[in-house]
Amino acid sequence: MNRTVLLARKEAGELMLSLRGLTWLLAVAVALSVFGLLLVSNTELSLLDNAQVVYDMASIVTALGALLALVIGIDTVAGERERGSLVPLLLTPVSRDSILFGKLGGVAIAWIVIYALSLPYLWAVGSTGQNLIEGMVITAVLGSPVVLGFGFLGVALGCWHSSTRGALLTGLVALILSASPLLLGPSLRQSAVGRLFDALNPFSAAVNAYDAVMIDSQPYGLQNSHFLVAVIWLILTVWLARSGFRRVSRTGAAI
Amino acid sequence: MLISIEGLKVSINHTPILHDVHLSLDKGEICGLLGPNGAGKSTTISAVLGLRAAEAGRIEMFDQQFPDAVSEIEVRQKTGVLPEQGGFYDWMDAIRYLAFFASLYGREIHRKEIQDRLQRVGLDPSNERPIHTFSRGMKQRLGLARALLANPKLVILDEPTNGLDPRGRRDIHDIFLGLAAEGVGILLCTHLLDDVERLCSRVGIIVDGRTVAEGPVDELLRNSGKTNRFRLRLTSPPSASQQSGMGLDASIISHDGEWWIVSIDPGASPDSVWRELFFRGWKITDIQQESGGIEDMYLSLTDRSPT
Numbered sequence: 237m238n239r240t241v242l243l244a245r246k247e248a249g250e251l252m253l254s255l256r257g258l259t260w261l262l263a264v265a266v267a268l269s270v271f272g273l274l275l276v277s278n279t280e281l282s283l284l285d286n287a288q289v290v291y292d293m294a295s296i297v298t299a300l301g302a303l304l305a306l307v308i309g310i311d312t313v314a315g316e317r318e319r320g321s322l323v324p325l326l327l328t329p330v331s332r333d334s335i336l337f338g339k340l341g342g343v344a345i346a347w348i349v350i351y352a353l354s355l356p357y358l359w360a361v362g363s364t365g366q367n368l369i370e371g372m373v374i375t376a377v378l379g380s381p382v383v384l385g386f387g388f389l390g391v392a393l394g395c396w397h398s399s400t401r402g403a404l405l406t407g408l409v410a411l412i413l414s415a416s417p418l419l420l421g422p423s424l425r426q427s428a429v430g431r432l433f434d435a436l437n438p439f440s441a442a443v444n445a446y447d448a449v450m451i452d453s454q455p456y457g458l459q460n461s462h463f464l465v466a467v468i469w470l471i472l473t474v475w476l477a478r479s480g481f482r483r484v485s486r487t488g489a490a491i
Numbered sequence: 492m493l494i495s496i497e498g499l500k501v502s503i504n505h506t507p508i509l510h511d512v513h514l515s516l517d518k519g520e521i522c523g524l525l526g527p528n529g530a531g532k533s534t535t536i537s538a539v540l541g542l543r544a545a546e547a548g549r550i551e552m553f554d555q556q557f558p559d560a561v562s563e564i565e566v567r568q569k570t571g572v573l574p575e576q577g578g579f580y581d582w583m584d585a586i587r588y589l590a591f592f593a594s595l596y597g598r599e600i601h602r603k604e605i606q607d608r609l610q611r612v613g614l615d616p617s618n619e620r621p622i623h624t625f626s627r628g629m630k631q632r633l634g635l636a637r638a639l640l641a642n643p644k645l646v647i648l649d650e651p652t653n654g655l656d657p658r659g660r661r662d663i664h665d666i667f668l669g670l671a672a673e674g675v676g677i678l679l680c681t682h683l684l685d686d687v688e689r690l691c692s693r694v695g696i697i698v699d700g701r702t703v704a705e706g707p708v709d710e711l712l713r714n715s716g717k718t719n720r721f722r723l724r725l726t727s728p729p730s731a732s733q734q735s736g737m738g739l740d741a742s743i744i745s746h747d748g749e750w751w752i753v754s755i756d757p758g759a760s761p762d763s764v765w766r767e768l769f770f771r772g773w774k775i776t777d778i779q780q781e782s783g784g785i786e787d788m789y790l791s792l793t794d795r796s797p798t
């Protein structure tokens with residue numbers, strides 16, 4: 237079997253079979269349940285329309301996915317280094333790139349699991365409306381590069397930081413800053429700085445595309461600019477992870 | 492030569508760690524790498540495995556310039572390593588863990604072979620409990636099984652007998668001696684001088700990033716001029732004729748009741764002296780080392796005044 241696939245399977249196994257991985261998945265499921273219940277209640281009380289709750293749920297799935305991918309990305313390098321299991325891996329006759337892409341593959345599998353886990357929740361909040369399928373598709377298409385980018389950023393931070401805690405702190409600050417469009421009011425987002433931030437921020441790209449497709453019913457084809465931002469973000473984070481992993485395998489991994 | 496290092500210099504974050512390290516290891520040899528904490532032993536191992544870049548000096552692995560003529564991947568394919576901080580995937584069981592690492596070495600090995608390998612290092616092959624339930628000694632044995640998975644030509648072990656009971660230590664020693672007899676070279680990084688005395692045919696001693704002694708144990712002891720002193724317990728004192736003509740290798744220093752102090756020349760083998768004394772009729776019931784040997788040499792070479 238290809239060694240990259242083998243390593244990705246090991247990473248996925250850690251998520252699905254270890255107590256740590258299962259706890260994270262359980263936490264995501266609990267969070268989705270709470271938000272799902274709140275959104276369904278709001279729909280029942282006619283406080284939010286159906287398109288809005290699907291949009292909200294898709295944004296929450298993306299945010300939670302990014303958070304979990306970030307944590308898994310950090311753990312896969314910094315956590316393994318602290319537990320002492322990274323060095324035996326680096327001492328095998330497997331190229332650095334194969335190990336790295338195996339680990340990135342593990343992050344991708346984690347996102348697939350989270351996305352699959354979120355589908356029943358999306359269905360629960362949006363089954364009575366018209367835009368459920370659009371919501372699922374745009375979350376997969378735009379959410380994936382954004383979420384994976386945060387996972388790969390986690391891998392890079394795990395390589396550059398000497399401790400898991402430091403990497404986690406930096407990663408959470410980056411995630412909160414990126415997710416700030418969800419918190420900013422419309423007037424702030426209309427300012428020059430707000431618009432620039434919106435144009436460059438991968439999280440903004442995802443939620444703006446969700447807004448356009450789910451609420452404004454725009455075609456997918458009009459979301460190319462948002463998709464481009466998300467893809468650039470993904471490429472940038474792969475590059476960061478690769479340069480960080482080269483560093484960790486040359487200078488940061490003592491026997 | 493499996494390993495040949497000359498004038499190795501390594502810095503970590505611009506801080507020089509190794510200044511001038513030299514070391515060599517041939518097939519079938521067990522070489523003890525000794526030195527105080529922080530002397531640079533682990534950094535030397537890291538450099539040999541390509542985990543740290545050498546600033547200066549020359550490293551040859553398997554008779555080829557490293558990393559120019561022989562790649563890191565090729566070196567790792569032929570080398571088994573047991574790092575001091577051996578982390579495991581705690582959620583796996585031992586068989587699955589070894590199968591995973593065997594696949595990384597490009598080997599598809601059957602469950603039966605993995606079980607044989609577990610048995611060889613003293614682990615129960617039918618144990619399917621996850622690794623997080625293993626004791627420290629069991630994890631150490633599993634780490635050793637992982638290091639030997641790819642039938643390496645060179646084995647590098649950092650404190651391999653940590654956490655093992657005396658019987659376990661003896662079993663592991665026997666494995667090392669068996670591997671050396673098969674032609675495998677072993678670099679043994681340890682603080683346990685008993686292990687070194689029992690296993691190693693040569694040693695390298697590193698102090699403050701410099702090799703202060705390196706070579707065959709007998710030669711180093713001979714050159715160090717440190718005599719071995721032993722206390723022998725005898726059931727009856729040796730007669731004058733038994734005392735005379737002990738040979739040039741040993742001499743009686745003094746005696747106090749049933750205890751006799753005997754000095755053995757540097758480089759002479761204590762075992763052959765004991766055989767000779769038994770042959771002459773000395774009734775020896777106990778032998779205790781007082782001074783000399785690797786321990787004395789190590790202590791004198793690593794004696795540092797605080798600066």
